[in-house]
Amino acid sequence: MKRPNVLAFAGSARSQSLNKQLIQYVATQLSDLDLNVTFKDLSDFQMPLYDGDLEEASGIPEAAVRFYDLLCSHDGFAIACPEYNSSITPLLKNTIDWATRPRSGESPLKAFTGKSALLCAASPGALGGVRGLNHVSSILQSIGTLVVPIPVSVPSAHQVISASGIGDERVAGMLNKLCARFANVLRGAQSMT
Numbered sequence: 001m002k003r004p005n006v007l008a009f010a011g012s013a014r015s016q017s018l019n020k021q022l023i024q025y026v027a028t029q030l031s032d033l034d035l036n037v038t039f040k041d042l043s044d045f046q047m048p049l050y051d052g053d054l055e056e057a058s059g060i061p062e063a064a065v066r067f068y069d070l071l072c073s074h075d076g077f078a079i080a081c082p083e084y085n086s087s088i089t090p091l092l093k094n095t096i097d098w099a100t101r102p103r104s105g106e107s108p109l110k111a112f113t114g115k116s117a118l119l120c121a122a123s124p125g126a127l128g129g130v131r132g133l134n135h136v137s138s139i140l141q142s143i144g145t146l147v148v149p150i151p152v153s154v155p156s157a158h159q160v161i162s163a164s165g166i167g168d169e170r171v172a173g174m175l176n177k178l179c180a181r182f183a184n185v186l187r188g189a190q191s192m193t
Contacts, residue, residue, distance in 0.1 A: 004186035005036045007074040011092030011136075012082045013043035018122040018157045019129075023080035025166055026120060029179040030078060035186065037078070040070065042091055049090075050097040064098035071099055071111035076186050077145070078118040083125075083132030092136065100143055113144030116189060118182040119151040120175065122161055128153030148182045 008027040010019040020041070027037045045063040048054060060068075071077070082089050099111045107113070117140050121129025130153040137147045152174045154160055159167075166172040 001187070003034055003036045004075040004183075004189075005038070005073065006030055006076050006078055006182075006186070007070055008037055008039045008078040009042055010080040010082070011042065011089045011095075012080075013041075013091055015043075017082065018124070018154075018161050019080035019082045021161045021163060022120055022122040022154060022157070023078060025161070026078050026080070026118065026175060026179060029176055030118075030183065033179060033183040035183055038070070038074065040067075042067075042095060045095070047094060047098050050094055050101075055101065060098065060101055060103075064095075064101075067095060068099045068103075068111050071115075074115070075189070076116040076118070076182065078182070079120075079136070081119055081121045081129060081132050081136045083121060083123055083127075083129035086131040088132055088135045088139065093139070096139060096143075109143050112140065114189075115144070116146045116148060116182065116185050118148050118178060120153070120178065121151070122154040122157035124156060124158045126155050128155035128157065146185065148178065148185050150178070152178050 008023050010023045012019050027039050031037045045067045047061050047064045119133055121133050123129040133151045140147050
């Protein structure tokens with residue numbers, strides 16, 4: 001059985017994003033579980049705000065095509081989801097919107113259908129981004145992606161997450177368990193194909 005391929009990214013373009021640091025920790029844990037992990041930064045995929053008139057006039061932007069191809073070539077996604085005003089970030093929502101546009105000769109929602117996703121969030125606030133996680137989970141499930149329970153949110157993340165890792169054993173343990181569940185789901189899905 002081949003090693004599952006996982007695309008890891010954060011729904012933030014900010015260079016010092018806590019969620020980027022969080023997903024890099026998760027990516028390392030997934031690699032240690034013998035998964036092929038590709039980390040990408042959404043700031044490398046500049047896309048205009050989705051607009052049907054723009055799509056009709058100019059087609060799908062090159063950056064959106066590149067990210068769509070990445071999604072299609074991976075078995076699952078590990079996503080750190082910042083929370084903006086109790087919901088999904090505009091960057092992450094826009095990226096998903098472009099990736100769900102129909103392509104000629106391909107099945108609808110090809111990039112997401114039958115895939116699995118690990119979700120996590122980090123926030124300096126007391127709730128750790130949990131409200132935004134609920135919205136991201138709902139969106140992904142509605143487009144055919146299995147969201148692995150139970151997403152992990154990290155409150156007071158500025159005190160817990162650093163470039164060197166996770167400084168709280170309880171949080172690290174929760175993330176490690178989520179990574180193990182995700183790896184098991186991906187391997188189970190492969191064994192059924």
